[in-house]
Amino acid sequence: MRRLALLLSLAALCLGLSPARAEKLIVALSAEEVRITSNFTGTSITVFGAIERDAATVSRAEFYDVVVAIKGPPETVVTRQKARFLGIWLNSASRTFVNIPSFYALNSSRPLSEVSTPQILKRFQIGADNLVFPVSADDGAETANADDEFRKAFVRLKQQDGLFRSEAYGVTFPGTEIFQTAMRIPANVPVGRYVVTVYLFRDGALLATDQSEIRIAKMGFEQFTFDLAHNQGLLYGVLCVILAIFTGWLAGVIFRKD
Protein backbone atom coordinates (compact mmCIF):
# COMPACT_ATOMS: atom_id res chain seq x y z
CA MET A 1 0.00 0.00 0.00
CA ARG A 2 2.68 2.43 1.01
CA ARG A 3 4.75 1.45 -1.97
CA LEU A 4 1.82 2.17 -4.30
CA ALA A 5 1.31 5.61 -2.76
CA LEU A 6 4.98 6.34 -3.19
CA LEU A 7 4.81 5.26 -6.83
CA LEU A 8 1.73 7.42 -7.42
CA SER A 9 3.28 10.45 -5.81
CA LEU A 10 6.45 9.89 -7.82
CA ALA A 11 4.39 9.65 -11.00
CA ALA A 12 2.56 12.85 -10.06
CA LEU A 13 5.85 14.54 -9.45
CA CYS A 14 7.11 13.40 -12.84
CA LEU A 15 3.94 14.53 -14.59
CA GLY A 16 4.11 17.88 -12.87
CA LEU A 17 7.61 18.40 -14.11
CA SER A 18 7.42 16.87 -17.53
CA PRO A 19 5.85 19.80 -19.44
CA ALA A 20 9.06 21.63 -20.16
CA ARG A 21 7.23 24.93 -20.53
CA ALA A 22 8.67 26.38 -17.41
CA GLU A 23 11.14 28.64 -19.26
CA LYS A 24 10.04 32.04 -20.41
CA LEU A 25 11.78 34.21 -22.98
CA ILE A 26 12.18 37.93 -22.50
CA VAL A 27 13.41 39.60 -25.67
CA ALA A 28 14.47 43.17 -26.39
CA LEU A 29 15.51 44.64 -29.77
CA SER A 30 17.98 47.48 -30.21
CA ALA A 31 15.56 49.13 -32.66
CA GLU A 32 11.99 48.54 -33.67
CA GLU A 33 12.23 50.75 -36.70
CA VAL A 34 14.91 51.02 -39.35
CA ARG A 35 14.86 54.25 -41.31
CA ILE A 36 16.20 54.20 -44.84
CA THR A 37 17.53 57.65 -45.64
CA SER A 38 19.82 58.77 -48.45
CA ASN A 39 22.96 57.72 -46.56
CA PHE A 40 21.62 54.27 -45.62
CA THR A 41 24.27 51.59 -46.08
CA GLY A 42 22.75 48.83 -43.99
CA THR A 43 22.50 48.45 -40.28
CA SER A 44 22.65 45.93 -37.50
CA ILE A 45 19.92 45.00 -35.06
CA THR A 46 20.91 43.60 -31.71
CA VAL A 47 18.54 41.06 -30.23
CA PHE A 48 19.02 40.78 -26.53
CA GLY A 49 17.19 38.39 -24.25
CA ALA A 50 16.96 36.59 -20.96
CA ILE A 51 15.70 33.13 -20.13
CA GLU A 52 13.47 33.30 -17.10
CA ARG A 53 12.76 30.18 -15.07
CA ASP A 54 10.16 29.86 -12.42
CA ALA A 55 11.04 28.43 -9.01
CA ALA A 56 9.61 25.00 -9.82
CA THR A 57 12.00 24.44 -12.70
CA VAL A 58 14.82 22.18 -11.70
CA SER A 59 18.20 23.42 -12.73
CA ARG A 60 19.55 21.34 -15.55
CA ALA A 61 23.05 20.49 -16.51
CA GLU A 62 22.64 20.97 -20.29
CA PHE A 63 23.12 24.34 -21.90
CA TYR A 64 20.40 26.28 -23.64
CA ASP A 65 20.40 26.83 -27.39
CA VAL A 66 18.94 29.98 -28.87
CA VAL A 67 18.01 30.53 -32.51
CA VAL A 68 17.03 34.00 -33.75
CA ALA A 69 15.33 34.34 -37.16
CA ILE A 70 14.29 37.50 -39.00
CA LYS A 71 11.82 37.12 -41.85
CA GLY A 72 11.23 39.91 -44.36
CA PRO A 73 7.89 40.76 -45.98
CA PRO A 74 6.68 38.02 -48.34
CA GLU A 75 7.13 38.46 -52.08
CA THR A 76 6.42 36.58 -55.27
CA VAL A 77 9.57 35.72 -57.18
CA VAL A 78 10.09 34.16 -60.58
CA THR A 79 13.20 32.01 -60.76
CA ARG A 80 14.30 31.58 -64.35
CA GLN A 81 16.74 29.16 -65.83
CA LYS A 82 18.77 29.94 -68.92
CA ALA A 83 19.09 27.38 -71.69
CA ARG A 84 20.91 27.39 -74.97
CA PHE A 85 18.76 28.00 -78.03
CA LEU A 86 20.37 28.35 -81.48
CA GLY A 87 23.66 29.13 -79.79
CA ILE A 88 22.18 31.90 -77.65
CA TRP A 89 21.58 31.69 -73.91
CA LEU A 90 18.05 32.73 -73.05
CA ASN A 91 15.61 32.36 -70.16
CA SER A 92 13.50 29.26 -70.72
CA ALA A 93 12.12 27.28 -67.77
CA SER A 94 10.82 29.23 -64.79
CA ARG A 95 9.23 28.62 -61.44
CA THR A 96 7.19 31.15 -59.52
CA PHE A 97 7.46 31.04 -55.75
CA VAL A 98 4.66 32.79 -53.92
CA ASN A 99 4.83 34.27 -50.41
CA ILE A 100 8.53 33.70 -49.99
CA PRO A 101 10.26 35.81 -47.36
CA SER A 102 12.15 38.52 -49.22
CA PHE A 103 14.73 38.44 -46.45
CA TYR A 104 15.70 35.63 -44.10
CA ALA A 105 18.45 35.87 -41.52
CA LEU A 106 19.13 33.21 -38.95
CA ASN A 107 21.62 33.34 -36.09
CA SER A 108 22.03 30.41 -33.76
CA SER A 109 24.20 29.53 -30.78
CA ARG A 110 25.36 26.32 -32.51
CA PRO A 111 24.90 24.89 -36.00
CA LEU A 112 21.25 23.99 -36.52
CA SER A 113 22.05 20.28 -36.90
CA GLU A 114 23.35 20.28 -33.32
CA VAL A 115 20.54 22.42 -31.94
CA SER A 116 17.66 20.11 -32.75
CA THR A 117 16.40 17.24 -34.87
CA PRO A 118 15.56 17.69 -38.57
CA GLN A 119 11.90 16.88 -37.79
CA ILE A 120 11.52 19.70 -35.30
CA LEU A 121 13.40 22.18 -37.49
CA LYS A 122 11.15 21.28 -40.40
CA ARG A 123 7.97 21.52 -38.32
CA PHE A 124 8.77 25.04 -37.14
CA GLN A 125 10.35 26.07 -40.48
CA ILE A 126 13.70 26.98 -38.97
CA GLY A 127 16.51 27.48 -41.48
CA ALA A 128 16.41 28.31 -45.20
CA ASP A 129 16.27 24.60 -46.11
CA ASN A 130 13.24 24.06 -43.89
CA LEU A 131 11.10 26.97 -45.11
CA VAL A 132 8.00 26.01 -47.02
CA PHE A 133 8.31 27.15 -50.63
CA PRO A 134 4.81 27.42 -52.10
CA VAL A 135 4.84 27.33 -55.89
CA SER A 136 2.43 29.25 -58.08
CA ALA A 137 -0.59 27.22 -59.17
CA ASP A 138 0.38 27.51 -62.86
CA ASP A 139 3.54 25.53 -62.24
CA GLY A 140 1.85 22.29 -61.23
CA ALA A 141 3.53 21.31 -57.99
CA GLU A 142 2.27 22.88 -54.76
CA THR A 143 5.53 23.26 -52.90
CA ALA A 144 9.14 22.82 -53.83
CA ASN A 145 11.25 20.40 -51.79
CA ALA A 146 14.67 21.26 -50.46
CA ASP A 147 16.38 19.41 -53.32
CA ASP A 148 14.39 21.25 -56.02
CA GLU A 149 16.80 22.83 -58.52
CA PHE A 150 14.95 26.15 -58.73
CA ARG A 151 14.65 26.37 -54.99
CA LYS A 152 18.36 25.72 -54.53
CA ALA A 153 19.13 28.41 -57.10
CA PHE A 154 16.76 30.82 -55.37
CA VAL A 155 18.46 30.34 -52.01
CA ARG A 156 21.90 30.57 -53.59
CA LEU A 157 21.11 33.83 -55.40
CA LYS A 158 19.47 35.30 -52.30
CA GLN A 159 22.57 34.39 -50.30
CA GLN A 160 24.78 36.09 -52.89
CA ASP A 161 22.72 39.26 -52.49
CA GLY A 162 23.06 38.98 -48.73
CA LEU A 163 19.30 38.67 -48.34
CA PHE A 164 19.44 35.09 -47.05
CA ARG A 165 22.09 34.73 -44.39
CA SER A 166 22.86 32.53 -41.45
CA GLU A 167 25.45 32.57 -38.74
CA ALA A 168 26.06 29.49 -36.64
CA TYR A 169 27.58 30.54 -33.31
CA GLY A 170 26.12 34.01 -33.98
CA VAL A 171 24.20 33.96 -30.70
CA THR A 172 26.40 34.38 -27.65
CA PHE A 173 25.72 33.97 -23.94
CA PRO A 174 27.28 36.70 -21.80
CA GLY A 175 25.65 34.96 -18.79
CA THR A 176 24.19 31.46 -18.51
CA GLU A 177 20.65 32.72 -18.95
CA ILE A 178 21.29 35.84 -20.99
CA PHE A 179 21.90 35.82 -24.73
CA GLN A 180 22.56 38.35 -27.42
CA THR A 181 23.12 38.48 -31.15
CA ALA A 182 23.68 41.15 -33.80
CA MET A 183 21.56 40.65 -36.93
CA ARG A 184 23.07 42.33 -39.98
CA ILE A 185 20.57 44.14 -42.21
CA PRO A 186 22.19 44.85 -45.61
CA ALA A 187 21.49 48.03 -47.56
CA ASN A 188 19.50 46.31 -50.32
CA VAL A 189 16.73 45.03 -48.01
CA PRO A 190 13.16 45.48 -49.17
CA VAL A 191 10.99 47.74 -47.05
CA GLY A 192 8.13 46.44 -44.93
CA ARG A 193 7.38 44.57 -41.74
CA TYR A 194 9.95 42.10 -40.47
CA VAL A 195 9.17 39.37 -37.96
CA VAL A 196 11.82 38.47 -35.40
CA THR A 197 11.34 35.02 -33.88
CA VAL A 198 13.46 33.73 -31.01
CA TYR A 199 13.47 29.97 -30.37
CA LEU A 200 14.76 28.48 -27.13
CA PHE A 201 16.01 24.88 -27.24
CA ARG A 202 17.46 22.49 -24.75
CA ASP A 203 18.51 18.93 -25.58
CA GLY A 204 16.94 19.36 -28.99
CA ALA A 205 13.51 20.17 -27.56
CA LEU A 206 11.83 23.48 -28.28
CA LEU A 207 11.03 25.06 -24.92
CA ALA A 208 9.74 28.52 -25.78
CA THR A 209 9.39 31.01 -28.63
CA ASP A 210 9.00 34.76 -28.77
CA GLN A 211 7.88 36.90 -31.68
CA SER A 212 8.36 40.61 -32.22
CA GLU A 213 8.29 42.98 -35.17
CA ILE A 214 10.51 45.57 -36.75
CA ARG A 215 9.52 47.99 -39.45
CA ILE A 216 11.92 48.92 -42.22
CA ALA A 217 10.77 52.01 -44.03
CA LYS A 218 12.10 54.70 -46.30
CA MET A 219 12.07 58.12 -44.70
CA GLY A 220 11.95 61.72 -45.77
CA PHE A 221 13.15 62.38 -49.31
CA GLU A 222 13.53 58.68 -50.17
CA GLN A 223 9.96 57.94 -49.09
CA PHE A 224 8.64 61.02 -50.88
CA THR A 225 10.38 60.14 -54.15
CA PHE A 226 9.30 56.50 -54.02
CA ASP A 227 5.67 57.40 -53.29
CA LEU A 228 5.60 60.04 -55.99
CA ALA A 229 7.09 57.65 -58.57
CA HIS A 230 4.60 54.93 -57.75
CA ASN A 231 1.43 56.91 -57.10
CA GLN A 232 1.89 59.98 -59.30
CA GLY A 233 3.93 58.50 -62.15
CA LEU A 234 2.90 61.16 -64.65
CA LEU A 235 3.80 64.08 -62.39
CA TYR A 236 7.06 62.37 -61.42
CA GLY A 237 7.98 61.80 -65.06
CA VAL A 238 7.22 65.41 -66.00
CA LEU A 239 9.32 66.61 -63.04
CA CYS A 240 12.22 64.41 -64.18
CA VAL A 241 12.01 65.87 -67.70
CA ILE A 242 11.90 69.46 -66.38
CA LEU A 243 14.90 68.67 -64.18
CA ALA A 244 16.74 67.22 -67.17
CA ILE A 245 16.05 70.18 -69.46
CA PHE A 246 16.95 72.61 -66.67
CA THR A 247 20.25 70.80 -66.02
CA GLY A 248 21.04 70.82 -69.73
CA TRP A 249 20.19 74.51 -70.05
CA LEU A 250 22.18 75.43 -66.94
CA ALA A 251 25.27 73.63 -68.26
CA GLY A 252 24.91 75.52 -71.54
CA VAL A 253 24.74 78.83 -69.67
CA ILE A 254 27.69 78.07 -67.37
CA PHE A 255 30.00 76.82 -70.12
CA ARG A 256 28.91 79.30 -72.76
CA LYS A 257 31.90 80.41 -74.82
CA ASP A 258 31.12 84.03 -75.57
Place this chain on the structure above:
Amino acid sequence: MQIYLPIAELPVNMFIIFGMGGAVGFLSGLFGVGGGFLLTPLLIFSGIPPAVAVASTTAQVVASSASAAITFWRRRMIDMKLAGVLVASGVVGSSLGVGIFSLLRRWGQLDLVIAICYVTFLGLVGGLMLTESIRAMINARRGRPAPLRKPGQHNWAHGLPFKVRFQRSKLYISVIPIIAIGVGIGALGSLLGIGGGFILVPALIYLLRVPTNIVIGTSLIQMTGTMAVATVLQSTSNHTVDGVLALILMVGGVIGAQFGTRVGAFVRGDQLRAMLALLVLAVGARFFVDLVHTPAELFSLATLTGDTR
Protein backbone atom coordinates in the same frame (compact mmCIF):
# COMPACT_ATOMS: atom_id res chain seq x y z
CA MET B 1 30.27 58.59 -50.65
CA GLN B 2 27.40 56.14 -50.66
CA ILE B 3 23.97 57.38 -51.62
CA TYR B 4 20.77 55.34 -51.46
CA LEU B 5 18.74 55.27 -54.67
CA PRO B 6 15.02 55.43 -53.84
CA ILE B 7 13.74 53.59 -56.93
CA ALA B 8 16.58 51.15 -57.57
CA GLU B 9 16.45 50.45 -53.79
CA LEU B 10 20.15 50.06 -53.30
CA PRO B 11 23.06 52.28 -52.31
CA VAL B 12 25.67 53.28 -54.88
CA ASN B 13 28.92 55.17 -54.71
CA MET B 14 27.98 58.67 -55.85
CA PHE B 15 31.41 59.48 -57.27
CA ILE B 16 31.57 56.31 -59.36
CA ILE B 17 28.18 57.08 -60.93
CA PHE B 18 29.20 60.71 -61.37
CA GLY B 19 32.44 59.58 -63.01
CA MET B 20 30.55 57.25 -65.35
CA GLY B 21 28.25 60.10 -66.36
CA GLY B 22 31.25 62.36 -66.87
CA ALA B 23 33.21 59.84 -68.95
CA VAL B 24 30.23 59.00 -71.14
CA GLY B 25 29.43 62.72 -71.39
CA PHE B 26 32.99 63.40 -72.54
CA LEU B 27 32.73 60.76 -75.26
CA SER B 28 29.30 62.00 -76.31
CA GLY B 29 30.61 65.55 -76.58
CA LEU B 30 33.65 64.31 -78.50
CA PHE B 31 31.66 62.24 -80.99
CA GLY B 32 28.41 64.21 -81.01
CA VAL B 33 26.24 61.29 -79.85
CA GLY B 34 23.93 60.91 -76.86
CA GLY B 35 26.00 58.21 -75.23
CA GLY B 36 23.02 56.20 -73.98
CA PHE B 37 24.35 53.10 -75.70
CA LEU B 38 27.43 53.29 -73.46
CA LEU B 39 25.75 54.42 -70.28
CA THR B 40 23.00 51.78 -70.05
CA PRO B 41 25.43 48.82 -70.30
CA LEU B 42 27.79 50.51 -67.82
CA LEU B 43 24.99 50.92 -65.29
CA ILE B 44 23.75 47.34 -65.75
CA PHE B 45 27.33 46.14 -65.37
CA SER B 46 27.69 48.05 -62.09
CA GLY B 47 24.69 46.32 -60.55
CA ILE B 48 21.75 48.63 -61.29
CA PRO B 49 18.69 46.56 -62.33
CA PRO B 50 18.36 46.71 -66.16
CA ALA B 51 14.85 48.17 -66.02
CA VAL B 52 16.00 51.06 -63.81
CA ALA B 53 19.18 51.56 -65.85
CA VAL B 54 17.27 51.85 -69.14
CA ALA B 55 14.62 54.21 -67.78
CA SER B 56 17.03 56.46 -65.87
CA THR B 57 19.38 56.75 -68.83
CA THR B 58 16.38 57.98 -70.83
CA ALA B 59 16.15 60.97 -68.47
CA GLN B 60 19.90 61.56 -68.70
CA VAL B 61 19.72 61.57 -72.53
CA VAL B 62 17.08 64.34 -72.30
CA ALA B 63 19.53 66.48 -70.33
CA SER B 64 22.56 65.92 -72.55
CA SER B 65 20.68 66.32 -75.84
CA ALA B 66 18.77 69.38 -74.58
CA SER B 67 22.07 70.97 -73.56
CA ALA B 68 23.56 70.40 -77.01
CA ALA B 69 20.33 71.31 -78.82
CA ILE B 70 20.32 74.76 -77.20
CA THR B 71 23.77 75.46 -78.70
CA PHE B 72 22.55 74.47 -82.18
CA TRP B 73 19.39 76.51 -81.65
CA ARG B 74 21.48 79.62 -81.07
CA ARG B 75 23.37 78.97 -84.29
CA ARG B 76 20.08 78.41 -86.17
CA MET B 77 21.27 75.00 -87.36
CA ILE B 78 17.96 73.19 -86.95
CA ASP B 79 15.17 72.33 -89.38
CA MET B 80 12.21 72.76 -87.03
CA LYS B 81 9.64 71.41 -89.49
CA LEU B 82 11.60 68.20 -90.06
CA ALA B 83 12.30 67.92 -86.32
CA GLY B 84 8.58 68.38 -85.63
CA VAL B 85 7.59 65.48 -87.90
CA LEU B 86 10.35 63.33 -86.39
CA VAL B 87 9.32 64.13 -82.80
CA ALA B 88 5.63 63.48 -83.50
CA SER B 89 6.38 60.08 -85.01
CA GLY B 90 9.01 59.46 -82.35
CA VAL B 91 6.35 59.88 -79.66
CA VAL B 92 4.29 57.14 -81.31
CA GLY B 93 7.39 54.97 -81.45
CA SER B 94 8.19 55.69 -77.80
CA SER B 95 4.77 54.56 -76.62
CA LEU B 96 5.23 51.40 -78.66
CA GLY B 97 8.68 50.85 -77.19
CA VAL B 98 7.57 51.35 -73.58
CA GLY B 99 4.66 48.94 -74.18
CA ILE B 100 7.02 46.29 -75.56
CA PHE B 101 9.35 46.99 -72.62
CA SER B 102 6.64 46.19 -70.04
CA LEU B 103 5.53 43.11 -71.96
CA LEU B 104 9.05 41.70 -72.29
CA ARG B 105 9.72 42.38 -68.64
CA ARG B 106 6.72 40.27 -67.69
CA TRP B 107 7.85 37.46 -70.00
CA GLY B 108 11.36 37.56 -68.58
CA GLN B 109 12.93 38.18 -71.99
CA LEU B 110 13.76 41.89 -71.57
CA ASP B 111 17.49 41.31 -71.04
CA LEU B 112 17.65 39.01 -74.05
CA VAL B 113 15.92 41.43 -76.41
CA ILE B 114 18.04 44.33 -75.16
CA ALA B 115 21.19 42.28 -75.76
CA ILE B 116 20.11 41.12 -79.23
CA CYS B 117 19.14 44.66 -80.26
CA TYR B 118 22.47 45.99 -79.01
CA VAL B 119 24.42 43.35 -80.92
CA THR B 120 22.45 43.90 -84.12
CA PHE B 121 22.38 47.69 -84.18
CA LEU B 122 25.78 48.39 -82.70
CA GLY B 123 27.36 45.79 -84.99
CA LEU B 124 25.60 47.14 -88.05
CA VAL B 125 26.14 50.83 -87.39
CA GLY B 126 29.67 50.34 -86.08
CA GLY B 127 30.62 48.27 -89.12
CA LEU B 128 29.17 50.78 -91.58
CA MET B 129 30.76 53.71 -89.80
CA LEU B 130 34.14 52.02 -89.68
CA THR B 131 34.23 51.19 -93.41
CA GLU B 132 33.05 54.69 -94.29
CA SER B 133 35.62 56.44 -92.12
CA ILE B 134 38.48 54.20 -93.29
CA ARG B 135 37.53 54.95 -96.90
CA ALA B 136 37.50 58.68 -96.10
CA MET B 137 40.90 58.40 -94.43
CA ILE B 138 42.36 56.57 -97.44
CA ASN B 139 40.90 59.21 -99.75
CA ALA B 140 42.37 61.98 -97.64
CA ARG B 141 45.80 60.36 -97.66
CA ARG B 142 45.77 59.96 -101.45
CA GLY B 143 44.75 63.59 -101.74
CA ARG B 144 41.41 62.84 -103.35
CA PRO B 145 38.54 65.11 -102.27
CA ALA B 146 35.65 63.49 -100.41
CA PRO B 147 32.67 62.78 -102.70
CA LEU B 148 30.17 65.59 -102.37
CA ARG B 149 26.41 65.38 -102.54
CA LYS B 150 25.04 66.48 -105.89
CA PRO B 151 21.78 68.48 -105.67
CA GLY B 152 19.91 66.20 -108.06
CA GLN B 153 20.93 62.97 -106.37
CA HIS B 154 17.95 60.80 -105.43
CA ASN B 155 17.30 57.35 -104.06
CA TRP B 156 14.18 55.19 -103.60
CA ALA B 157 13.10 57.20 -100.53
CA HIS B 158 12.48 60.20 -102.79
CA GLY B 159 10.06 58.38 -105.06
CA LEU B 160 7.32 57.85 -102.46
CA PRO B 161 4.02 59.80 -102.31
CA PHE B 162 2.85 62.44 -99.74
CA LYS B 163 5.65 64.84 -100.55
CA VAL B 164 6.31 67.75 -98.25
CA ARG B 165 8.68 70.67 -98.65
CA PHE B 166 11.31 71.26 -95.96
CA GLN B 167 12.77 74.66 -96.75
CA ARG B 168 15.54 74.74 -94.17
CA SER B 169 16.92 71.40 -95.41
CA LYS B 170 16.25 72.29 -99.06
CA LEU B 171 14.29 69.05 -99.43
CA TYR B 172 11.05 68.08 -101.14
CA ILE B 173 10.42 64.51 -100.03
CA SER B 174 7.75 62.07 -98.95
CA VAL B 175 6.86 62.02 -95.22
CA ILE B 176 6.62 58.20 -95.19
CA PRO B 177 10.36 57.50 -94.70
CA ILE B 178 10.58 60.35 -92.17
CA ILE B 179 7.73 58.92 -90.11
CA ALA B 180 9.18 55.40 -90.39
CA ILE B 181 12.56 56.61 -89.15
CA GLY B 182 10.93 58.57 -86.32
CA VAL B 183 8.79 55.65 -85.13
CA GLY B 184 11.70 53.20 -85.41
CA ILE B 185 14.16 55.36 -83.46
CA GLY B 186 11.51 56.21 -80.85
CA ALA B 187 10.66 52.55 -80.23
CA LEU B 188 14.30 51.49 -80.14
CA GLY B 189 15.24 54.42 -77.95
CA SER B 190 12.72 53.74 -75.20
CA LEU B 191 13.32 49.99 -75.39
CA LEU B 192 17.09 50.25 -75.11
CA GLY B 193 17.50 53.50 -73.18
CA ILE B 194 19.42 55.15 -75.97
CA GLY B 195 18.84 58.41 -77.81
CA GLY B 196 19.46 56.66 -81.10
CA GLY B 197 21.53 59.52 -82.47
CA PHE B 198 24.11 57.13 -83.88
CA ILE B 199 21.37 55.54 -86.01
CA LEU B 200 19.35 58.70 -86.70
CA VAL B 201 22.20 60.83 -88.02
CA PRO B 202 23.34 58.33 -90.68
CA ALA B 203 19.70 57.63 -91.61
CA LEU B 204 19.00 61.33 -92.15
CA ILE B 205 22.19 61.86 -94.14
CA TYR B 206 22.20 58.77 -96.33
CA LEU B 207 18.49 58.01 -96.65
CA LEU B 208 16.89 61.46 -96.70
CA ARG B 209 19.93 63.47 -97.88
CA VAL B 210 19.50 66.10 -95.19
CA PRO B 211 22.42 68.58 -95.35
CA THR B 212 25.13 67.67 -92.82
CA ASN B 213 25.13 71.07 -91.10
CA ILE B 214 21.42 70.73 -90.29
CA VAL B 215 21.47 67.03 -89.33
CA ILE B 216 22.96 67.15 -85.85
CA GLY B 217 20.81 69.98 -84.50
CA THR B 218 17.67 68.41 -85.95
CA SER B 219 18.47 64.98 -84.57
CA LEU B 220 19.16 66.53 -81.14
CA ILE B 221 15.67 68.08 -81.12
CA GLN B 222 14.22 64.70 -82.11
CA MET B 223 16.14 62.99 -79.28
CA THR B 224 15.16 65.57 -76.66
CA GLY B 225 11.48 65.34 -77.59
CA THR B 226 11.26 61.58 -77.95
CA MET B 227 13.30 60.81 -74.85
CA ALA B 228 11.30 63.33 -72.79
CA VAL B 229 8.11 61.49 -73.75
CA ALA B 230 9.81 58.14 -73.10
CA THR B 231 10.83 59.31 -69.61
CA VAL B 232 7.23 60.27 -68.79
CA LEU B 233 5.92 56.98 -70.22
CA GLN B 234 8.49 54.90 -68.32
CA SER B 235 7.51 56.71 -65.10
CA THR B 236 3.80 56.17 -65.61
CA SER B 237 3.82 52.55 -66.78
CA ASN B 238 6.95 50.96 -65.31
CA HIS B 239 7.84 53.30 -62.38
CA THR B 240 11.50 52.62 -63.04
CA VAL B 241 12.95 56.12 -63.53
CA ASP B 242 15.30 56.77 -60.61
CA GLY B 243 15.40 60.55 -60.25
CA VAL B 244 18.44 60.55 -57.97
CA LEU B 245 20.45 58.26 -60.27
CA ALA B 246 19.39 60.29 -63.31
CA LEU B 247 20.36 63.60 -61.68
CA ILE B 248 23.88 62.38 -60.80
CA LEU B 249 24.30 61.10 -64.36
CA MET B 250 22.96 64.33 -65.86
CA VAL B 251 25.32 66.58 -63.92
CA GLY B 252 28.31 64.35 -64.72
CA GLY B 253 27.18 64.02 -68.32
CA VAL B 254 26.69 67.69 -69.17
CA ILE B 255 30.01 68.66 -67.58
CA GLY B 256 31.84 65.85 -69.39
CA ALA B 257 30.19 66.80 -72.68
CA GLN B 258 31.53 70.36 -72.51
CA PHE B 259 35.11 69.11 -72.28
CA GLY B 260 34.45 66.48 -74.93
CA THR B 261 33.24 69.09 -77.41
CA ARG B 262 36.37 71.17 -76.86
CA VAL B 263 38.71 68.23 -77.40
CA GLY B 264 36.67 67.08 -80.40
CA ALA B 265 37.38 70.37 -82.19
CA PHE B 266 41.08 69.41 -82.46
CA VAL B 267 40.52 65.95 -84.00
CA ARG B 268 39.76 65.26 -87.65
CA GLY B 269 36.24 64.15 -88.49
CA ASP B 270 37.11 60.83 -90.16
CA GLN B 271 39.40 59.88 -87.28
CA LEU B 272 36.64 60.71 -84.79
CA ARG B 273 34.19 58.56 -86.70
CA ALA B 274 36.66 55.67 -86.84
CA MET B 275 37.19 55.88 -83.06
CA LEU B 276 33.45 56.03 -82.44
CA ALA B 277 32.94 53.06 -84.77
CA LEU B 278 35.49 51.00 -82.83
CA LEU B 279 33.84 51.97 -79.55
CA VAL B 280 30.39 51.02 -80.88
CA LEU B 281 31.73 47.70 -82.17
CA ALA B 282 33.43 46.96 -78.85
CA VAL B 283 30.17 47.45 -76.91
CA GLY B 284 28.34 45.30 -79.46
CA ALA B 285 30.98 42.58 -79.17
CA ARG B 286 30.67 42.61 -75.39
CA PHE B 287 26.93 41.95 -75.65
CA PHE B 288 27.53 39.24 -78.25
CA VAL B 289 29.98 37.42 -75.99
CA ASP B 290 27.44 37.54 -73.14
CA LEU B 291 24.80 36.03 -75.40
CA VAL B 292 26.78 33.03 -76.61
CA HIS B 293 29.20 32.45 -73.74
CA THR B 294 28.02 29.86 -71.18
CA PRO B 295 27.03 31.95 -68.14
CA ALA B 296 28.49 31.14 -64.72
CA GLU B 297 25.03 31.38 -63.16
CA LEU B 298 22.19 29.87 -65.17
CA PHE B 299 19.46 31.09 -62.83
CA SER B 300 18.08 34.56 -62.22
CA LEU B 301 15.45 36.03 -59.92
CA ALA B 302 12.79 38.58 -60.75
CA THR B 303 10.18 40.07 -58.48
CA LEU B 304 6.76 40.35 -60.01
CA THR B 305 5.42 43.86 -60.22
CA GLY B 306 2.29 44.57 -58.25
CA ASP B 307 3.80 43.01 -55.17
CA THR B 308 2.69 43.44 -51.61
CA ARG B 309 5.68 45.54 -50.74
